[in-house]
Amino acid sequence: MNKVYGSAAEALDGLLRDDMLIAAGGFGLCGIPELLLAAIRDSGVKDLTFASNNAGVDDFGIGILLQTRQVRKMMSSYVGENAEFMRQYLSGELELEFNPQGTLAERMRAGGCGIPGFYTKTGVGTQVAEGKEHKEFNGETYILERGIFADLSIVKAWKADTTGNAIFRKTARNFNPPAAMCGKVCVMEVEEIVQPGELDPDCIHLPGIYVHRLVQGTHEKRIEQRTVRAA
């Protein structure tokens, strides 16, 4: 079975439809599937819900889909870097479901592992707990959080072999593995595709079973907060 596609648009062919739930990897602008996001924008598909830790900035990341009004709802933990997001949210055009960051990551991981719900202490006694089942274990209160089962996952890795065995680089790993796991179909973009045998099997971060389609491309990899010290 061939998993390698020639472009991001080809890799998404037949997978996109209005109203779908997409899980996206990345933290801030680090490790985001920038080529697939651009291809989704170009496809014109709309009313999308994104499970993604952040919403990008105005002109990069998921921000480019906010500009074209293709996003209906975000499930995120932090959206502070995006003025257009704030404008659409405050005017009621965009739905927002805040998830604590670890809860969002675990919801993705759980969905990918066939776990429909789990209990966590995170958020007990806060707005996040409103309307959720509470349960006591060993004298402490926990809330029920649901696994995320996405229609599509879009993620970015550093290298993968043609079967989808993937390696991430430094903190660009972040939400990519759990996002990849929780989708019915996962499309991955990478900086380099290699032949099977070229990656050490002991050093694979995400086994190819989670990856259905692959595309190689050139990434801008924009830095959000360039911070340096004196030499």
Added chain:
Amino acid sequence: MAWDRNQMAARAALELQDGTYVNLGIGIPTLVPNFIPEGVHVTLQSENGMLGMGPFPIAGTEDPDLINAGKQTITELPDTSYFDSATSFGMIRGGKIAMAILGAMEVAENGDLANWMIPGKLVKGMGGAMDLVAGVGRVVVVMDHTNKHGESKVLKSCTLPLTGTGVVNRIISNLGVLDVVEGGLKIVELADGVTEAELRAATEATIVN
């Protein structure tokens, strides 16, 4: 007189226990590594997926794949490890991180913390703060004691949406150090040049000593 940002960070650094794993929040807590006492080795966690966070890079060596939870470029150390976000919050939720040092908008005398949202004004999100306060062994808050109008941020009960309930163990402010204890807050230390009367006057919360 009171402590400035660096003095608050230096005081917070005295909280660090040798050999522990610690998470530092955004704002004044990011200054804490500058003041780690000699002989104390702590491993800093960055919740976006890293243990062993190093200093900011020298100009020209920034790596877009290597950032901290504040999205700033950073560096790695010889003992650094990387992992995904689910694993990262697994170690937070699982109680493996000994302490978090975080900023705050409001703290209440029962240890309630508000630091993620001002309704109608500031809608950015909680990021990892709710997970951290629910999961780590000890929560130390570093904050200004009053807001820009001179009103206390150390309250009987928080007015802003909560990050966690009963989670704060210690407050380090520009005026001193207070612990959350049964019945309210206990003064542990006064900042340089601050009198107990001044600290009490700036505190709405019940002080028990």
